[in-house]
Amino acid sequence: MSLKYIDLFAGAGGLSEGFIRAGFDPVAHVEMDKAACYTLQTRVAYHHLKSQNRFHEYVSYLKGEISRADLYSRIPTELLSSVINHPVGAESNPIIHKAIEKQLKGDQVDLIIGGPPCQAYSLAGRARSKNGMKGDKRNYLYVQYGKYLEKYKPKMFVFENVLGLLSAGKGVYLENMRKLFLKKGYAMKVFRLEANDFGVLQNRKRIIIIGWKNELNIEVPDLEAIKMLTAHTVQSLFSDLPKIQAGEGSRYLKYSSKTNEYLSGKAIRNGIEILTQHIARPHSDQDKEIYRIAVKKWNNEGTRLNYNDLPERLKTHQNRESFMDRFKVVAQDEPFSQTVVAHIAKDGHYYIHPDIEQNRSLSIREAARLQSFPDDYFFEGVKDGINRTPAFKQIGNAVPPLMAYEIAKILKVFL
Structure with a gap:
């Protein structure tokens, strides 16, 4: 029963x-x-x-x-x-x-x-x-x-x-x-x-x-x-995903490598051999420059970017006293990431990918993996097809x- x-x-x-x-x-x-x-x-x-x-x-x-x-x-x-x-x-x-x-x-x-x-x-x-x-x-x-x-x-x-x-x-x-x-x-x-x-x-x-x-x-x-x-770090969630640039990705792709102990053990990569919704949002040249600065600071110095430390030409927000960590790297060498929230649907500034070569915020699938959704879980929009904003909102909530x-x-x- x-x-x-x-x-x-x-x-x-x-x-x-x-x-x-x-x-x-x-x-x-x-x-x-x-x-x-x-x-x-x-x-x-x-x-x-x-x-x-x-x-x-x-x-x-x-x-x-x-x-x-x-x-x-x-x-x-x-x-x-x-x-x-x-x-x-x-x-x-x-x-x-x-x-x-x-x-x-x-x-x-x-x-x-x-x-x-x-x-x-x-x-x-x-x-x-x-x-x-x-x-x-x-x-x-x-x-x-x-x-x-x-x-x-x-x-x-x-x-x-x-x-x-x-x-x-x-x-x-x-x-x-x-x-x-x-x-x-x-x-x-x-x-x-x-x-x-x-x-x-x-x-x-x-x-x-x-x-x-x-x-x-x-x-x-x-x-x-x-x-x-677990002894695993966030890198365990990203290690088998193909590298994509800002604005790239597809409805489905092939994995770039075999699964690992964490992905299999937690039923995230659970037997299906196609990767869905590994799609990144596009970014402006200015945002990508800021992302590179943030990733370099974290990967080379282990420190987070403070908004006030940016060159003046890159500062577009009037508020200089709060939300100084509005650009934040998802650290791959940490045992867990920052909290994934629905705001990820508005911009990816708080969820920057740690690989400077990819220079983008997280894809739909990466955000879903941080939430421990299995790879065969598909996030829909109102219209048929790929809809980034509703997918990110659903994942964050x-x-x-x-x-x-x-x-x-x-x-x-x-x-």
């Missing part, structure tokens, strides 16, 4: 991918972003075709031999309909519930996973907002989460968000969350986790809240005690599948 779950605020499906890998069965993914929903449907297609020994059809899609519409035509409509493109909220909830009921067919929901958009709780989001995000509807999406707990009565839930949730509203939001979930019949425990403790080669701190029905009376293990440290997988394995014991 499979363990069934609903993924709310699913994004590109990073959290869900970890649970599927651990043997859980998704009932539905609920997501408001259309591009992310196409990504989720493409992943549904991947899992279905693989289970039917028709993986070659998925590979044909990756190569661009068949269109997205053609790919989806080969998948049962019922499966594609499990991806529900609506925002969680009072207006859409009846539509979402109806779609979920069709998928459930009377079965019980064992688990609800997901976390509301983080802008309302993140320090960066509050800093950019004129009133510190006060009154923003996203502050209260946890109330909707509580309604789904009340309706589907799962045994447990997993709520993911940014560290800023601890301090948002001086802790009031988190405390109100605790009270609300308790009222719905759930106890909860808050964990501050670091992705690199789960084998992800990225410095990514997040809050994970594990909740369970009061009557279960279980003792959740201390997730903060998990230390799956995701939960690392590797981290999700380790958490899912632990929760599976209780369920």
